[in-house]
Amino acid sequence: MKGSVLKLVAMQTSQAHPHSQQHPLRVRTTSGWVEGTLCSEGVGDNPALVRAWRGVPFAAETSGARRYRAPEPAPRWDGVRDCTEYGPAAPQPTYSWTEKVLGSEDCLHLDIVRPNNDEQLPVVVYFHGGSFILGSSHMLMLRGLELAANMNCVYVSVNFRLGALGYLDVSSLAGDAEANPAMRDHIAALEWVRENIAQFGGDPESVTAMGESAGGAAVLALMAAPAARGLFHRAIAQSPPIGIVHSREQSAAWVREFLHRLALPRRTAVDELRKESAADLVRAGQSMLWRSGALLNLNSCYAPTIDGELLPEHPIAAFERGAQAPVPLIIGTNADEASFSKFMYQRRVARTRAGVRMLTTVDEDSARELVHTYGPGVSRKNFAELIADALFWAPAVRVADAHAARHPTWMYRFDFAPKTMQLLGLGAVHSAELATVFGTPHAARAGRITSFGAEEDMRDLTARMQSMWAQFIHGGTPGAPTTWPAYTLPERHTQIFDATDRVVSDPKKTKREAWAEYTMLEWATGKPQLLKQLGMLTE
Secondary structure (H helix, E strand, O other), X not given: OOOOOEEOOOHHHHHHOOOOOOOOOEEEOOOOEEEOEEEOOOOOOOOOOEEEEEEEEOXXXXXXXXXXXXXXXOOOOOOEEEOOOOOOOOOEEOOOOOOOXXXXXXXXXXXXXXXXXXXXXXXXXXXXXXXXXXXXXXXXHHOOHHHHHHHOOEEEEEOOOOHHHHOOOOOOOOOOXXXXXXXXXXXXXXXXXXXXXXXXXXXXXXXXEEEEOHHHHHHHHHHOOHHHOOOOOEEEEEOOOOOOOEOHHHHHHHHHHHHHHOOOOOOOOHHHHHHXXXXXXXXXHHHHHHHOOHHHHOOOOOOOEOOOOOOOOOHHHHHHHOOOOOOOEEEEEEOOOOHHHHHOOOOHHXXXXXXXXXXXXXXXXXXXHHHHHOOOOOOHHHHHHHHHHHHHHHHHHHHHHHHHOOOOEEEEEEOOOOHHHHHOOOOOOOOOOHHHHHOOOOOOOOHHHHOOOOHHHHHHHHHHHHHHHHHHHHHOOOOOOOOOOOOOOOOOEEEEEOOXXXXXXXXXXXXXXXXXOOOOOHHHHOOHHHHHHOOOOOO
């Protein structure tokens, strides 16, 4: 069987020794028996011994006739499946000179880590980030060994379809296709957890959906999806770019552009795309992403689609209408999410024009006034803040405001940046908080450089954040109200994570009020002016 080796162990032997006794690493799932491993390969100073199962299928492969369709159940197997090695990631680019594509369409696997004990524990289901086009469940930063051990939980990290195979809605073409393949994968994984996680010592009635960046947006989209209701009981959305959601019209425009990149006629049917190699689809998708010009308008050709069924409306609209899942929510962003954009334009006038252009395509009436809020002559620092706020902070505040009006909500801002990052002018960049939440400060390639001179501060901050995340995962609140007060209106208490933590009421109030007048949902309406500007207006 692809992706794993099957150990042909007699089933009567497996049944005679339940996993909680002689064979705690041998577990029966709805598709068959799996066997994991004991490991202590974490990158911390004192890694704990944990149980791990890797590459566990939660659905069937997605190639051929299954491409662009909802995931199907994983086929059953005989014997005991060896789950000591990670499964393949979803097909994705490598950004190398060879245009090599990594991954496999047999990618719907998940990885499970838990402490080496027999307690029934709460569950974290994690959806990785990567701009909807990159990443995997087993990126070194996200393997979850320290997280599971330090937070005393069962950690489940999910692989799902990406890019042109997962976040492109091709249902406008002739033939049978379903919108939001990646989102359907997320729901299938949560359903698998509901049916199977008790066998791994997890509590299916205590599940936290958690993700960062595109994974954070996935969590909020799931909160707005009726089909996901009841599959999780708490949510953590870190730096979610939830404003990037497409209408059916915009998705149809992207599909037309996609066919152009593949050199296929406009009337191509879905079945013809199923005959193309996954690698060619990924390459064409990357060409579309970088050459369409949409990124200059703070948009991407890959995002969840408002399909009227799985995702009935824009998640922000669902939150504002009170139609989201009624679960406790932690949501937050980093102080310098888009600090890279400081170096995009050399002149102030160019930065000002770029800011106005980016925002005008979505809301012409509010754009100039909003950009002026960041300074009449936009400095490098303020331009980077504008981009970060547009993509991450302002939509997160809109969600927090709406959710807090009805359900428990906590908001944070991650400000911590080692001296090296400060000297480089980068600060608390996008995804910087992952090292502290996961307890893996050296997992990133530049980890030892960026943490130089900040080891003790990082250890202390890691302990604090992991304690708060653990309290939320176990009990639905991240600690005592005096430590991290809930986000309520009009106070908008926000926890600032830094070398010394603090709580701020309504941070950046003037900018928040400016964004309140801005139409954030316009990308999802198929605005004709915007599509025409991109040269993508449908007939």
